[in-house]
Amino acid sequence: MALITLVVGPLSFILILYSCIRLFSTRRPQNFPPGPPTLAILGNLHQLPRQKGYLKLAELCWKYSSNGLMGLQLGPSTHAVVINSWKAARDLLDQRGAIYSSRPTVLGVTIVMPPPGDYHLAFLQYGPKWRRERKTAMEFLKKSESEKRIPIDEAEACQLMYELLVEPERFQEHVLRYHGAIIMASAFGTRAKEYVDNSLVKRFFDGQDDWAEILAPGFIPPYDILPFLKVVPEFLTPWRGWREKVESVGRNQHAVYRDLLAGVRERMAQGRGRDCFMKDMLRSQEKDGYSDIDLEYIGGVLMEGGSDTTANAFETFLLAMAAYPSILKTAQQEVDGFYGSDKMPSETNEEELPFLTACFLEILRWRPSLPSGIPHATTQDDTYEGLFIPANTAVLVNIWGINHDPEEFENPEVFDPTRFLRHPSGSKRSQGEYSNTPLGRPVWTFGGGRRVCVGQHMAQKSLLLTMAKVVWCFDIEAVSAGAVDTSVDAFHGGLLMGPKPWQASFRVRGEDRKSIIEREWEKADAYLKGFE
Numbered sequence: 051m052a053l054i055t056l057v058v059g060p061l062s063f064i065l066i067l068y069s070c071i072r073l074f075s076t077r078r079p080q081n082f083p084p085g086p087p088t089l090a091i092l093g094n095l096h097q098l099p100r101q102k103g104y105l106k107l108a109e110l111c112w113k114y115s116s117n118g119l120m121g122l123q124l125g126p127s128t129h130a131v132v133i134n135s136w137k138a139a140r141d142l143l144d145q146r147g148a149i150y151s152s153r154p155t156v157l158g159v160t161i162v163m164p165p166p167g168d169y170h171l172a173f174l175q176y177g178p179k180w181r182r183e184r185k186t187a188m189e190f191l192k193k194s195e196s197e198k199r200i201p202i203d204e205a206e207a208c209q210l211m212y213e214l215l216v217e218p219e220r221f222q223e224h225v226l227r228y229h230g231a232i233i234m235a236s237a238f239g240t241r242a243k244e245y246v247d248n249s250l251v252k253r254f255f256d257g258q259d260d261w262a263e264i265l266a267p268g269f270i271p272p273y274d275i276l277p278f279l280k281v282v283p284e285f286l287t288p289w290r291g292w293r294e295k296v297e298s299v300g301r302n303q304h305a306v307y308r309d310l311l312a313g314v315r316e317r318m319a320q321g322r323g324r325d326c327f328m329k330d331m332l333r334s335q336e337k338d339g340y341s342d343i344d345l346e347y348i349g350g351v352l353m354e355g356g357s358d359t360t361a362n363a364f365e366t367f368l369l370a371m372a373a374y375p376s377i378l379k380t381a382q383q384e385v386d387g388f389y390g391s392d393k394m395p396s397e398t399n400e401e402e403l404p405f406l407t408a409c410f411l412e413i414l415r416w417r418p419s420l421p422s423g424i425p426h427a428t429t430q431d432d433t434y435e436g437l438f439i440p441a442n443t444a445v446l447v448n449i450w451g452i453n454h455d456p457e458e459f460e461n462p463e464v465f466d467p468t469r470f471l472r473h474p475s476g477s478k479r480s481q482g483e484y485s486n487t488p489l490g491r492p493v494w495t496f497g498g499g500r501r502v503c504v505g506q507h508m509a510q511k512s513l514l515l516t517m518a519k520v521v522w523c524f525d526i527e528a529v530s531a532g533a534v535d536t537s538v539d540a541f542h543g544g545l546l547m548g549p550k551p552w553q554a555s556f557r558v559r560g561e562d563r564k565s566i567i568e569r570e571w572e573k574a575d576a577y578l579k580g581f582e
């Protein structure tokens with residue numbers, strides 16, 4: 051007995067110790083891309099801050115990786131790679147799209163939606179459902195549909211200028227209203243006239259804030275990375291009440307999308323209202339085989355994709371114009387030169403406004419609306435420059451890091467639109483060097499590969515239009531003493547990057563322009579009444 055105790059005791063201790071080490075030690079696959087050292091159990095988790103993680107990821111990549119690809123260990127056995135250079139993004143996302151186009155499963159996304167939780171195009175796994183929904187979204191964004199949107203964009207942008215004239219102190223709300231309104235009118239045929247409590251447009255944006263909060267790192271317990279957390283009573287953890295919050299965000303979000311679609315149905319039944327994309331979708335619903343929930347989310351996702359991102363980019367433009375008066379002057383000279391002083395800009399295009407287009411590209415590069423992108427996931431094992439990337443690896447596209455790569459951009463932190471006049475990609479390389487390594491796009495802010503943003507052309511069109519109108523109408527200044535803060539600290543730390551609250555003044559550029567804004571607003575209002 052004593053002998054057995056003597057032998058079995060230490061043996062079981064060694065066995066338990068071995069299992070613990072196996073369970074909690076972190077294991078990188080062989081030849082996995084290099085990355086920072088790991089800790090037991092956590093891997094690299096402790097190095098990822100909850101806010102502005104893209105800054106830390108860029109810093110780590112520049113330190114540990116020589117080809118813009120860094121490997122991370124998340125918990126004992128989950129791995130991720132971070133793409134931090136345009137070349138790695140092009141080689142993997144664009145050129146190996148068949149392998150790099152899925153999405154990792156995100157627990158919050160599956161809970162927020164009605165079961166089975168797979169209604170959101172941007173989070174769908176690569177496969178037939180994603181392909182079908184992406185094709186549908188592209189229908190909305192194709193040229194003929196964009197042409198139908200021109201009068202809507204034009205009228206809504208005139209309303210925005212009028213709102214900035216008469217109520218400049220609420221400019222952030224007006225900017226949100228405008229960006230929600232163009233999708234609401236073109237997709238759902240309904241007008242977002244005012245940004246007030248209980249209006250659909252405000253309910254939508256309030257829901258977006260909650261949605262961003264639950265998607266932010268750390269809001270939801272990382273059961274996928276640290277599965278042992280599942281057995282820890284929730285009240286002992288910092289995640290108390292997370293599921294209730296996620297479910298309530300989901301109910302509110304779905305209610306907005308349901309109400310938007312119900313409005314279209316009602317107007318169709320009454321034989322009134324303008325034509326819109328969702329009317330067409332309802333007409334072909336049976337043939338397309340979409341359920342009501344599918345359609346509610348298709349419309350909702352278009353609203354999501356197209357409003358917050360563009361609104362943040364436009365607000366960043368306003369902040370930059372307030373901070374750099376000489377750049378605002380150059381933009382005004384270009385716009386005035388093309389349109390004259392007695393016509394407000396309309397139907398803008400990039401060939402006619404090269405400097406303003408350069409400002410648009412620089413805004414996207416300098417303060418990208420989605421600095422961490424949306425993660426991709428691999429569907430097969432792959433090898434890149436001798437590095438092994440296993441199937442089911444999350445691929446984090448660090449748009450911030452790509453856009454601020456000092457190898458690529460002269461003084462990346464400086465807001466300098468002229469870099470895009472000197473080089474189509476804003477790079478400091480000579481164009482000759484690029485002809486051997488074609489970039490294929492000026493900025494990576496819209497992501498890449500088969501999941502590249504479907505709305506990039508729409509974003510460019512609507513932003514260029516409002517940028518031209520606002521610099522034609524107003525001198526933009528910050529209402530604060532001293533230099534305008536454009537540092538990263540002046541921007542939100544959530545998933546989306548846009549300026550924190552700040553105060554701006556919009557001084558109309560003369561009485562003639564004021565009368566034109568008022569006259570254009572009357573015409574716009576008359577047109578938009580058709581969507582009420």
Ligand code: HEM
Nearest residue numbers: 172355356359360419424496497498501502503504505509
């Ligand atoms: C400045 C404006 C915008 C920015 C910065 C932006 C950025 C992005 C990014 C980074 C992605 C992820 C790409 C990837 O996975 O590699 C994305 C996806 C997406 N965007 Fe945008 N976007 C903008 C405007 C729009 C607009 C106007 C729409 C539609 C009306 C839209 C709809 C979508 C959709 C549906 C996806 C998901 C695509 C998929 O997963 O297949 N976006 N966007």
